[in-house]
Amino acid sequence: MSSESFLHPLAEVFILPSSISVVKGTDALEHLNRSLTTDTTQIGLHGKQDALLCNANGRILDRLTICNLEEQVILVGNHGTGGDTRQQLLQGVPWDQDVAILDGDAAIGHLKLVGRAVDRCLVGLGFDPTDIDLQSWTEFGSS
Known part of the structure; x- marks a missing residue:
């Protein structure tokens, strides 16, 4: 029996x-x-990359997905862990750099679709499944 048989139709x-x-x-x-533990300077527009945030002793504080939206970066x-993550990131901002760190906990939702016909659901939401790239950020319903 394949693992796909357990998926929603x-x-x-x-x-x-x-x-x-x-x-x-x-x-x-x-x-x-x-x-962070990854090179973020090479993330393209709407690019997405995973990284770890560690403290000065090397202890992992958070696992992050970084999404570059040009004028802002979504983590x-x-x-x-958001409060502690933002506090850790704020501590490392030099006085002469243009960086602001904001709380977006209530502004964005994180969903995952799992099933045999995910593409049909995406079409129903107005997406062309062939346009979705797993390495890129996809925005829906932005105002």
């Missing part, structure tokens, strides 16, 4: 509780490059 929507932080400013990606982290 269309798709199930899972709401993933996550912390959301927004990093704004002309030096946002450069600042994140110094603070999707573990549920309940």
Whole structure:
């Protein structure tokens, strides 16, 4: 019996509780490059990359998905860690850099679709499934 036999015939929507932080400013990606375990300076527009935030002793504080939206960078982290993540990122901002770190916990939802016919659900939401790239950020319902 394949693992696919356990999947919903269309798709199930899972709401993933996550912390959301927004990093704004002309030096946002450069600042994140110094603070995280990955090179953020090469993330393209609407690009997406995973990274870890560690303290000075190397202890992992949060696992983040970084989404570059040009004028701002969205950080999707573990549920309940947003305040500590933002505080850690704020501590490393030099006085002469243009970086602001904002709480976005109530502004953005994080969903996952799982099933045999996820593409049908995406079409119903107005997406062309062939336009979705797993390495990019996809926005829906932005005002």
